Structure formats: C-alpha cells, structure tokens
Amino acid sequence: MRTGGGFSLLRWFGIIAKEFIQLRRDRLTFGMIIGVPVIQLILFGYAINTDPKRLPTAVIAADAGPYSRSLIAALQNSGYFEITRQIASAAEGEALLAHGTVQFVITVPEGFERRLVRGERPVLLVEADATDPSAANNAIAAVSQLAQLALARELRGSLQELAPSAPPVDLRVHRRYNPEGVSAYNIVPGLLGTILTMTMVMMTGLAVTRERERGTFEQLLATPALPIEVMTGKIIPYILIGLIQVSLILGCALLLFDVPLQGSVLLLYACIVLFIAANLSLGITFSSIARNQLQALQMTIFFFLPSILLSGFMFPFRGMPDWAQWIGSLLPLTHFLVLVRGIMLKGNGIAELWPQVWPILAFLISVTLVGLRFYRRTLD
Template sequence: MNGFSLSRWFGIIGKEFIQLKRDRLTFGMIIGVPVMQLLLFGFAINADPKNLPAAVLSADNSPYARTFIRAMENSGYFRGVVQVAREDEAEDLIAHGQVQFVVNIPENFSRLLVRGEQPQILVEADATDPSATNNAIGALQVLAATALARDLAGPLGAASPSPAPIDLRVHRRYNPEGISAYNIVPGLLGTILTMTMILMTGLAVTRERERGTFENLLATPALPIEVLTGKIVPYIMIGLIQVGLIFLASQFVFNVPMKGNPVVLFFVVLIFIAANLTLGITFSSIARNQLQAMQMTFFFFLPSILLSGFMFPYRGMPEWAQWLASILPLTHFLVLVRGIMLKGNELHELWPQIWPILAFMLVVILLGLRFYKRTLD
C-alpha cells in the first residue's frame, strides 16, 4: 500500500533545495568553503618554505664570503640577507623573529679556506617551528659543498678537499632537538582559544535571540554593555581554564620549555581572548540563529588554522597570503606564545605582535557596535 513514492521523494528533494536557497549564509558556505580551501591549499600553503629572512654576521669581507652569501640568496631559500656588524644585533633579530637564520662567518674564513683547512661557518636557525627551517638547512649543507667550487678551481683546485671546503655547523636555537611538540603545543593554546571563544560567545547571544528571551532581556532596564560584558565573562573564565590545562600539559606531559615570564604569557593570553570574544559577539549580532553563528565561526577558523603558521610555516606562504594571515590574531599570538615560552621574550620585545591584535580588536568592536541593536529594529 504505502510503497516508495517517487513523486513524494522528489517533493522532499525539492523542498530541501528551496530551503537551502533561502538560507543565504549556508549557500555562501557551500560555495565559499571550497573556494577558500582551494586558494589556501592550492596557492598559499607551502610545506617547503623559501625566501626566509636571514642575517649574516661576517667578520671576513673576502670574495669567498661574498660568494657564499650570494649563493645563499640564489638558492631561493633565503631572502634579503642583511649584513649585521655586531653579535648582539644578530641576536636581537633572531630573538624577535625578524630573521630565521643568522650565518656567522669567522674572521679567518678566507685564509683557512685557501689553505684547505675547512673553515667553520656557524648557522643559527630559529627552530621554534622545525618544519620551517629543515629544508633551508638542507640547502645550506649543499651550498657548503658546492658554492665555492668555481672559486676554488684552477690553481687553487688542490685546496678543494673532497668532503667539503666548508665545515657547516648548524645550531638549532630554542628547540635544538627539533621537537614538534615545542611548536604544536603552544600553538594549540591559540587554536583552541580561537575556536571556543568565538563559538561560545557567538552561540550565547544568538541562543537568546533564537529562543525569544533576548526580548525579555531588552525590556528590562539592563544596559547593552551590562548584557554583553555579563555574557562574556563566564567564557573568559572557561578560556582561562583551557589555557591552564594546556599550559600544565605542555609543562608536565610534553616538557615544553618555559623560558619567559608566566605573567607576560597570562597578559598576552588575556589580550588574545579579548580579541576573539569581540569577534564572537560581533558574529552573534550579525547571525540570525545559532547555525549561522557556527558557520561564521568555522569560516573564520579555517584560514586561522591554515594561514597562521599553526599547521604550515607562515614564511612559506606567498606575500598575499602572509598579508592576509597578518590580519588574523592567531598568527601574532603564535609568535607571541612561542616567543615567550621558547625564546624567553620580554613584554617590550613583543609589542610588534601585540598591536596588530589590538588593532584587530578595535576594528571588530567598531563593526560590532554598528550591528548591535539596542532595540529590536
């Protein structure tokens, strides 16, 4: 009697399409997410980062040293190789993350080289993200063997010893053993906070709207600032509990070093939480229901996790993607957390990464105020 009815079945399919068409945001997500993933995975993400900033501290201004530096640039792995004169200058650059490598060429480099005594070149690599440096270090090793081949040909050919003319020593700073957990665990702090802070606050406000209780809240003398901040505070606490858990795990389970000041870390975490909460609130004032708030969160979370340097090296991406990533708070937060935990950065050194988060927050607050409605109109 009641068998499978094709016309009934098509009716259900038709209704589903009509509803999909009405829900613009979902429809946008269906198109937008694949496009975004294609762009990010296809063009932006590069597991073999090139054009890494490097500094050279050269005590030997010989043609050989210059040849080596030029060969570094030509390899494609290094970019804008800057010459620094003093050791503390080089130290500053690497500590602040402005360069990924410092190449030290010793005083007697050319003399030893010509004598065939395998002069040492010390390469300091910022190994907070091991995956970002490994390939470049590999390339350096090849350079050490080949870069000076032409210079050492002819009468000096004899000076070219068979293993390599240069003894390349690599010093992986901040993470000598190249342990991925050192990079991932502090990074998780940022991604988990991003996800929960935006989602929880987004849902908290849209839930009130969806259930009609928001109208009740608005009819009371409660001020918008009371409602908003009052709804946020519990989630700040949740965020701090998450931070505490991850931090404890990083110390006692993964043995990630904590070189910096925990108070500084706490301060930076608070700023980051605040930035994400403002975004969550803004999403919730745009979204009409909980589903939309969730979709918006996801749409923000995806580039955050892919572009920020959490999953793939930030410097491996083309410039446009780096520029895009530098808008995202997570990008800066990752540098901050790794800087504090692994490098022991102090607050004054962190400002270049803090102000972009504050700027992001300010813009989002201004947007949110435009959308937040005191009344229901």
C-alpha cells in the same frame, strides 16, 4: 525602582550570574570546554610529528658489494629509512610505491661498485612518494649528506681521490630554541591558540544567538539592561573559561611534554588575556550579525579555517606568498603564535613582543567597534 540611566553593576552582576548558572546546567558544553583542550593536547602532542622517521623503504640491490652495503646501512642508521623489502625489479618497486606500501624505493644499479671505483660517478636512484611533501622532505635531505659521509669512510688509499673533498666553507648550523626539533614545542602554542579561537568565538557567538532563537532576547531587550552590560556580562564568564582552558593546556604541556617555559608566566597570561579578549569581541560581533545559531557557527568556521591554515600553526608562515602573509597577519592567531613561542621557548620580554601585541590590540578595537555598530538595541 531605580531611575538612573547609566551602567548598573547590579544588572551586570545579574547577567554574569545568569550566564554562569546556564553554563553550569549545560553539562555537555561544560564538559567540552574542560575536556576538549586536555584530550586534544594529549592526542596531538603525542600524535603529530613533523619530522617523520622510520619510513618504509624498498631496496633494489643489483650490486651487493661492500660500498653499496655500507651505503644502505648508513641510510638505515639515519633513522629516516626502514628497509622493509629487498626486491628484484624496478617494476616491483613501481607497484609498491603506487600502492603506498613503501615511501621510498632505492635502486643500487648493476655495476655500481665497478663504476664507482673507475670514477665514473654511478647513479644511486632514490624514488620517493612525494604526494605528501612534508613526509618525504627531511628524509630526502638526509640522503644527499649520507651518500657523501658513508662513502668517504670506504674510499681510502688509492681511491682517496674519489672521496669528496672538504667543502670550502665550514658550515655550522645551530638549531636554536628547539635543537632537537621536538614537534610538541610547536604544537602547544598552536593548540593554545586554536582551542581558544574555537571556543571563545563559538561560545560567545552562540550565547547571544541562542537567546535570539529561543525568544529570550526579546525579554532581555525589554528590560532596562544596556547593550554594554549585556555584551560584557556575557563575555566575563568566557574569559574565565578561557583562562581555565589555558591553565589546563599549559599544565599538561609542562608535565607531559616537558615544554620549556623560558619567559615570564605573568607576561604569558597577559598575552593570553589579550588574545581571549580579541576572540570574544569577534564572537560577540558575529552573534550581533548572525540571525541564528547556525549562522553564528558558520561564521566561526569561516574564520577558524584561515586561522589554522594561514597563521603559521600548520604550515610555515614565511612559506606563503606575500598576499597570503598579509591576510595571515590580520589574524590574531598569527601574532599569538609568535608571542607564545617567543615567551615559552625564547624567553622574550615585552620589548620583543610589542610588534605582535599591537596588531592584536588593533584587531580587538576595530572588531569591537563593528560589534557595537551592529548590536541591535531593538528588534528591528
């Protein structure tokens, strides 16, 4: 029998081995851990598109002259509009929008061409179903440019003066790091972060509360095992699981979506380990506070939702008001997204990354302190 009171490697290995055996026996969980990231990446990678094209459009062409025809052709060529219907009345257009059959109704009013030639600035009406703003925004932005470009080609000779003059400034836009605006480039870092947040916080949260619920925690507490041995012993297997998930997601991202990896792989994994550690510390803390598995799950979801919505994964971070950005900047996922995008797309090094690294470190340390404070050494 040992009499030493310090950290025991033997006990620690014992706890890790036990967690691995139990994890291996829990086939469903194990399958989810491996299957979920791959399925989600493939699903979301192919499915999610933040720049929707070929939106169904109805056209009311009360004027069928060459100008309006070339305008409509230009709209179609932009890729955003797919003209599915030619309709006759505004009422019909109203109904189609209300039913959601079309996203846009474009009206070329009667006498459009005549008024255009006379320089009377005729109206071209674009009605959009803007219930989901992001679905319509890019298309609407395209319309304003198109009208200028399409008509410039037609308005020649004596009509030259009607053509819009060149803007005073030669505006050049470079879309850096993702010039084609490929959604998958943004989804891969986002999924890395959300899947890790979900599994790490939840799995560890459940790992301790499950023992408490089944009564085995009492057995564990009755042995000489120290809190630090139990906590870290339970964490280690999940760090490995997290790394397996990450490698699966990254592998799929590189193979299926050709997501570039500009920066250092080593640096990327270092950031990922830090992020995993931050989430695990939260999971263990949740499990120390929660009385049962249901509570641990509720806490996980309570944390998970703002992580998705306020981190900049789903909605632009800079679009949020200051107070929301402040909340978002407390979440590790917010910084992790910047880190992963920075390494994968921009090829950033440690110097550029530090402003995002320290908040995650701070989160890790403060949450661990709270967790140790709440860890119950006894059954009180």
